[in-house]
Amino acid sequence: MLSLGVNLAELSPRLSSVSITLPKFFGSSVGNASRGSKHLVAMSTGALTFFLPCGFTLAIQAYAITTGSFMIGALTMMAFALGTAPGLLGLGGITSISSGAFAKKFFQFTGVLVIMLAFFNLSNGTNLIRLGSQTQLAPPTVVISDEIQEIRMTESDRGYTPSEFHIKPNMKTKWIITATNPYSCASQLVAPSIGVSKQLVIGENVIEFISPASGKIHFSCSMGMYNGKIIIDADGVK
Secondary structure: OHHHHHHHHOOOHHHHOOOOOOOHHHHHHHHHOOHHHHHHHHHHHHHHHHHOOOHHHHHHHHHHHHOOOHHHHHHHHHHHHHHHHHHHHHHHHHHHHOOHHHHHHHHHHHHHHHHHHHHHHHHHHHHHHHHHOOOOOEOOOOOOOOOEEEEEEEEEOOEEEOOEEEEOOOOEEEEEEEEOOOOOHHHEEEEHHHOEEEEOOOEEEEEEEEOOOEEEEEEEEOOOOOEEEEEEOOOOOO
């Protein structure tokens, strides 16, 4: 993605000469195919885009799978396809009719946006790598009482509120998450250090665990866009 953005923005003549494209034989075979075969190839190529490593697409696919319903999953993917179609068709239409100085400026502007998106995705990926490579938390020594400490959080299309908590060590803990938008990236919550990977449903979602003896429980959405932490200390819930 970063290479594509640099090429579009024409930031480096050397990199602009290097591009990743489909093999020439693929394009020539499509061009020489019969009319019926062309339609089949076009349909197959379009279907393969389902497997592109796009974070937004993967998030919707993950949600569709977790519904456990063929009909709801299919309707979810259809709504996603219809919702993104105007933007993709509009972008394709602009590029097809643009020419001259306008086309150059447009592609340079698009390249800058792609570069920004590449760095954004790089940051999100770094968050997920850090989340998965954290050292093990100090395990609970003994549950100090039957008392249950409780923390509450709200999930929305803007992430998690609040995103930082303080809890006591070695206690039964109830983490209550009120989800307001089950279609946002934040609805797929992961906290590897306590074994949590949960698709939030609308309303209250409850996660129960024994708080570690020390350390921090980091959590994030499945794409690394929104994150937070639960800090274990002796002062208690904040």
